[in-house]
Amino acid sequence: MGSLVREWVGFQQFPAATQEKLIEFFGKLKQKDMNSMTVLVLGKGGVGKSSTVNSLIGEQVVRVSPFQAEGLRPVMVSRTMGGFTINIIDTPGLVEAGYVNHQALELIKGFLVNRTIDVLLYVDRLDVYRVDELDKQVVKAITQTFGKEIWCKTLLVLTHAQFSPPDELSYETFSSKRSDSLLKTIRAGSKMRKQEFEDSAIAVVYAENSGRCSKNDKDEKALPNGEAWIPNLVKAITDVATNQRKAIHVDKKMVDGSYSDDKGKKLIPLIIGVQYLIVKMIQGAIRNDIKTSGKPL
């Protein structure tokens, strides 16, 4: 475990109202015998994964730079507070030059060996209008890597939530449309059946990481609709963490992926048998030929 578990200093930086709420949520978790929680953050590049992590922790734990690609490998940030540990794993962007960055996914996978993912935060931007093939591919890649079940442990986080939607659309309509289209993509990308998908009920949380985010009266960072988003996010995280589904445990098998060695083992004797028979048949035919034609050459 590379990263040290540190006291959660940034927690004190939150406004009092946020702190209260967070403590409440963590208390709930503790009641369910969860003393630690691991959150994995995935998403395309430049959507604000690292910023979200920073906002969540309340510290500048991960370097964020607007124009350079963030670190190329996943980073785990662990903070403990009052006996409860939260681990957040920030990851590199999953898209590279129009392709899904499978290499990055491999890295992430390798990083996650022997860890359990309680919650996956799938991050995208709210203020983008279109969903394209690439989003689908990203979802597909995630599904291939971690299995369909991961989506039951997923929160869809939409960053850049503080913006004014384009003409003639209200904020609510826009955001719901946007999240719907993304959810649809996730469904399509993960090839879940409808029922399955409805069961998983991926929740959508909005986030605004900018320092210019407006604040509500309690000095919490708030969305245009007035809600403080960090407590919201944490609440959603705890909800997902405590839902009935099993957390995703990444083990060696999942990392190495295929069971290619095991696959079709049973067929081996069968094939050998068939081969034997065929050889026999051919030999018989040859003998037959020799007999009928009289002389061997």
Added chain:
Amino acid sequence: MGDGTEVVVRSDRISDEQVAKNELLGSVEVKDDDKEDEVFEEAIGSGNDEQEEDPKRELLETDDLPLEETRQSSKDENEVEDFEEAVGDLDETSSNEGGVKDLNVDYSVVGESHGAGEAGFDAVTPKMNGDTGEGGAGDSCGKVESRLDVVVNTEKGDTNGSNLAAEDVSIENGKTHSFLGNGIVSPKNIEVVAEVISKDDGIEEPWNDGVEVENWEERVDGVQTEQDVEDGEGTTKNLFEERTEEEVVNGAGTGKNLFENGSGSVCIDNESEAKTNGETGAAYTSDIETNASGDKSVNDSTEVASAETSSPLDKSSSGEKGETEGDSTCLKPEQQLASSLNSNPESTEIRSNSGSPGVTSRENETVRNSNGGHDVQQRPQPNKDLEKQQSSKVNVDPEIKENSHVETEAEVVSSVSPTESRSNPAALPPARPAGLGRASPLLEPASRAPQQSRVNGNGSHNQSQQAEDSTTAETDEHDETREKLQLIRVKFLRLAHRLGQTPHNVVVAQVLYRLGLAEQLRGRNGSRVGAFSFDRASAMAEQLEAAGQDPLDFSCTIMVLGKSGVGKSATINSIFDEVKFCTDAFQMGTKRVQDVEGLVQGIKVRVIDTPGLLPSWSDQAKNEKILNSVKAFIKKNPPDIVLYLDRLDMQSRDSGDMPLLRTISDVFGPSIWFNAIVGLTHAASVPPDGPNGTASSYDMFVTQRSHVIQQAIRQAAGDMRLMNPVSLVENHSACRTNRAGQRVLPNGQVWKPHLLLLSFASKILAEANALLKLQDNIPGRPFAARSKAPPLPFLLSSLLQSRPQPKLPEQQYGDEEDEDDLDESSDSDEESEYDQLPPFKSLTKAQMATLSKSQKKQYLDEMEYREKLLMKKQMKEERKRRKMFKKFAAEIKDLPDGFSENVEDESGGPASVPVPMPDLSLPASFDSDNPTHRYRYLDSSNQWLVRPVLETHGWDHDIGYEGVNAERLFVVKDKIPISVSGQVTKDKKDANVQLEMASSVKHGEGKSTSLGFDMQTVGKELAYTLRSETRFNNFRRNKAAAGLSVTLLGDSVSAGLKVEDKLIASKWFRMVMSGGAMASRGDLAYGGTLEAQLRDKDYPLGRFLTTLGLSVMDWHGDLAIGGNIQSQVPIGRSSNLIARANLNNRGAGQVSVRVNSSEQLQLAMVAIVPLFKKLLSYCYPQTQYGQ
């Protein structure tokens, strides 16, 4: 004083431009150095000239002094005070003194010009001496200010008491400087300096001017000046540490050079100054630094000065500094450009500028006749003139800045791309977008009053006057183009006007500037520089606009490309201010290509909307489809400009747009990017937080983002020169608007006019280019790669190659036959030799084994002899048969048809049943496998002969198929053979096609003409060659041939001529000589080859063969001579020695000796040597690697 405020504005502008420059790449600096050097050198020349004239100047000086003194009254006091203060401080005194000296020096230099100016202008404005002085200086400088301007100057001078300013201006010129110096400095100083002055002429370069100006400033400001200077330095250093340092170094170096080159005394002066006072030296150098650093440092200093000082003097001085420095920078680029073989259009233009001043000065009857050196000096002056005007009018600075700015851009461009030089003629257009790009960074508030056009305008105006006076020889055609250009200028001004942009807008100014440059460039080709002033154009434009918004003869087609959902349709709606296309945030709004036309501010604009492109690689096929439909759509009506849209607030750092950009480049060709503007939508969005959580500035954000996109486009287009202008776009309805209802961005820019202006500017420039036919720019595809000069040597050598003429099938072997005819007589006696030999029985192996050594030898010799004879006999028989056949065929021709059928049956043609052809002989290799079987093929009755092409040296020599070769011989009318052969080879890197068609006709006795057509890939292009050759076989031993060829390669045609002579001296010696020339585009290459062959008497049997080849090629005065010799000597029965050597006139050569033998197997033991060596190296590794 309105001036004061304006001055400040000016300095701001300067700073902006500095910023812009900051962005420039480091490579620029390097070039700057060069320029400086050159400038200096030339300046030196001028200095000498001036020296000669010194006495006169001094006289002038004396005359001037009183005038100046009166002039400066108030200022003088200030200055004197300052000066005294300065004296108090050692440092300052020293620096001041330096300054004084410099001034004096300048003064002397200026003297003449001043005098000239006075001569011309005193009459006009007798009252204001200072002003006249300025005017005179200006005139002398070579740029004649229009009289109006002068008057203006005088007026302003009066009102402001800006005499000083005027003086300052003169200081800029360097010559006027002297005035100031005189005024300020006491007569004693002048005297003291006098000697120095005379010597210092050389120093008057822009460089020194800058220095002086600063000194001057010091005086004026008194104590403050030092700080200013330091501040300036500090800022410059901070901003551009590297650059300043480098330049300082350069500056110092150049300075020294100057000194050395110039009069020795001068050197002494400067150096002594530097040495005497440590601090002065420092100050001096610092000045140099600032100067050297160019606009930035200068600007900084100027800014500081203006900020601190409220007096008009200071401002003017600061302004001057800026200007002068600007000048110096300008000069450098100019020089550089000029030196670089005019490669840049701008450079040539600049030259024309310099030339024109010379003309004007002459006309003014200045004392100096313009020499080369003089011109050099004057180059700075055009700018300075402008500056003068500016100082009076306060507009000048922007112009200067722009000059320098533009030029630096040009440099950047050239420096960035080594290919620039090649495509310089074409560089104007690319440079333009670059320029716009530089200017475009959205930073300029429209309020700025830079007036780049002024520069051109004034210059051209003046020139025009004079030109009209002096030149009667100008062609009408020229006037016509000028008229047209003027119309374009008016048009553009009207456009700008309608868009609410003043001519001072950076983009507008730049376009005007470029138009001016283009005109001048053009003018230079003809006789004089163009004669249209900006003022007239603007007046005309205003008049036309005032007359009513009558439709303008201008329309612009903009094509919008971009990712899906970035707001293409929305942008179009914004452009027209109405909903032309419906948009939907979540749906692909635009499904097909459509265009819309409308009026924007009375300007006809057509916009093509395209479906959104998709970023992922997997979608590129879809993109291609979309783009192909776009291509089809725009085929008829191509867009003038492409607007590539992306979102400002998407931080695509994963190069996610690359696939898309690549696809665009693939479909439209990279040239699409040359006329593209990058539009960043969502421009009102908030910049993201910086690394440490602090908000980054909007401008930084925009700059970075545009840089990212520009970089991506550069990559996609594969052209690092590209600098697409960037325009911001915000379509959101909630976007802030100004009073006029226009959308305003966070940085205060009104984006729509800017965007449109950029588009129009591009169109206008394209029009101007088309009009002036600058370079070989085809307006449709302005950036088509310029064809390189055809590879003449290659073409020539392929022309010189002697190739056999195609023969009729039955004459296939005719060539040899002809030659062998020579030997017939000698052969006759041997004819029956073989038959006369006693019968010979070959032995079996077992019998051989029983023979003794000598017997064996005898036996083998005998056998060899017999073999030889047999072969000879066979050959002879074959020959005879062929001859018979020929005769027979000739007879048959005369006979009725019935017989001929018979004959055909006999001759039979190729086998009607496919027959395996003999195995190819592959080169020996160490492979375990002998892959000949792979290349076996059947010879069928098919007339087409198709064979594989083997590349035995390829990396996969195992498989070795590189291509296919097909051949066929047709016969037309039983007489004319036509051979067609084609070959296609392809490897991983490139594909080559070669197609040859040849036919020949015999006419007359021994004359035949062949006509051939070749098509082959040369580099990346196809070369089509048409050649014809006629052979004269009039003599038995001498055959001559002459040929012509025309080759079309790319878009260049080259024609060649060759003569060939084949001499067959005897049976064993023959020689082929050929010579030829190839011309293309005024380029000529000569070449010749000589090939001599010495061979065994009975060649095919005897293996002795020596070949000597010589080739000569002359191209571009570059003579290449190459020779090779190859000799093949049989040693013994089954050994061969082959020696080969070649050498060319560059000293490169090769010698190889090869022995092959089939009987001395022990020779193979040689192969052990390298093995052994290798093993040895394992044993003693240290000897090998020298640890």
